[in-house]
Amino acid sequence: MREQVEACVAYFRACPAYHRILVELRKKYRRYGRPAGNVCLPDATEEEREAARRFFGRSFSESLRFSTEQFEAALQQTKFRGVCLRELLEAYFGEEIRTNREAREAQEQRLSAVLDRAAAEVRGENSIRWIRSLKEGQGGGYGLLRREAAKAPEAAGTSLIRACRSMDCLESRTVRPVRLAVLSAEATSDPHALDSSTLSGKLFLHLLSFCSGLELPDRAEQRDALYYGHGILCDSISSLVTQVGLVLDAEGGEHPAYRLLRQRHEVCTLSLASLSGLRGARSPTKRAYLVENEMVFSQLCDRAAQFHSPLLCTSGQPSVAALRLLDLLADSGTELFYSGDFDGKGLSITAQLWARYPRLFHPWHMMPEDYARCRSDVRLSDSSLSLLSCCKGTGLEATADAVAQQGCDGYQELLLPQLERELTEIP
Secondary structure: HHHHHHHEEEEEEEHHHHHHHHHHHHHHHHHHHOOEEEEEEEOHHHHHHHHHHHHOOOOOOOEEEHHHHHHHHHHHOOOOOOOOHHHHHHHHHHHOOOOHHHHHHHHHHHHHHHHHHHHOOOHHHHHHHHHHHHHHOOOOHHHHHHHHHHOOOHHHHHHHHHHHHHHHHHHHHHOOOOHHHHHHHHOOOOOOOOOOOOHHHHHHHHHHHHHHOOOOOOOOHHHHHHHHHHOOOOOOOOOOEEOOOOOOEEOOOHHHHHHHHHHHOEEEEHHHHHHOOOEEEEEOEEEEEOOOOOHHHHHHHHHHHHOOOOOOEEOOOOHHHHHHHHHHHHHHOEEEEOOOOHHHHHHHHHHHHHHHHHEEEOOOOHHHHHHHHHHEEEOHHHHHHHHHHHHOOOOOOOHHHHHHHHHHOOOHHHHHHHEEEEEEOOO
């Protein structure tokens, strides 16, 4: 019988026109678990119709259509009588034919085995809670883990355990913050195991999101903020914020190096690494002014010696370092006055900061009359216009409506005289 099956497979392989027909037959067998359902190739080629004519002994119209039962019956009328359709399909494709239900059950079994393996090895409370939720099909990362477990259960299990061990290691640390690569090396012996491109790194992000009750971040700055919220430094050097005039406190009072820069009215760029060593940040006047644009910041700082209050630059979307500094200022009760560009990105940043610091935040020259002063002829892109919806229900709604109506960019550079005057006059 085995020789007959091999001969049958050789016959169909010798004619490539049968291939799509057999692919469709396999789909029906997987669906029903037996010869059932209809095969239809509405775009059948002349070669496929001719192959079907030879097999069935009848002609076919432009749309090739027959039932799976008819193919099984016709197969038994050939010299390969005794070879059933399932045997043909399994030998032709070199795989066991499973029904969709059987495949789903096998996939669930593989996932369950992966989760059981991890549950037996992890110890931390958060890891245990996460695995329990994954078993219930609810935890963040369930879909990702399920897909990977279906393809490579052993590798998926190892990645899951690495993610959980990293959380266990993080919870047991007495000193924070810790660099991501250091945590990864301590927990897995591989400093790159938690890179965001690896499965264990992706699962670790899901675990951090689960512990925080937050959605999985979809942008790099959101991801870095999630790490930082758990005491992990992902990129502590290139995450920067620039300021002039702030009082930056270390252990025992104002940091001596930053005090000298403040007294000399010199611009100071702070990395996330340097900010992690600070105990606090404050303004001598209880006010701090923020601008989005680096060129505007630099131009204003030509008169930094005359500023009555500190000035910061977020350089567009605030980095983790910028948010860390703003959090320190908010903790000290410093009022924040922010000025940005009049486009989707600038107004959405303003809305985000307002939502983050609702009691301390003030838009600074961000009203419709300010937009009228700095409106350009540069048309906004559709993506920029769509971001204006972030301003609904905020104090920026009138400004967003004005920008949407005109459809043009408004640039901070054209407000420099007003910004400079208010920074150098007595508030």
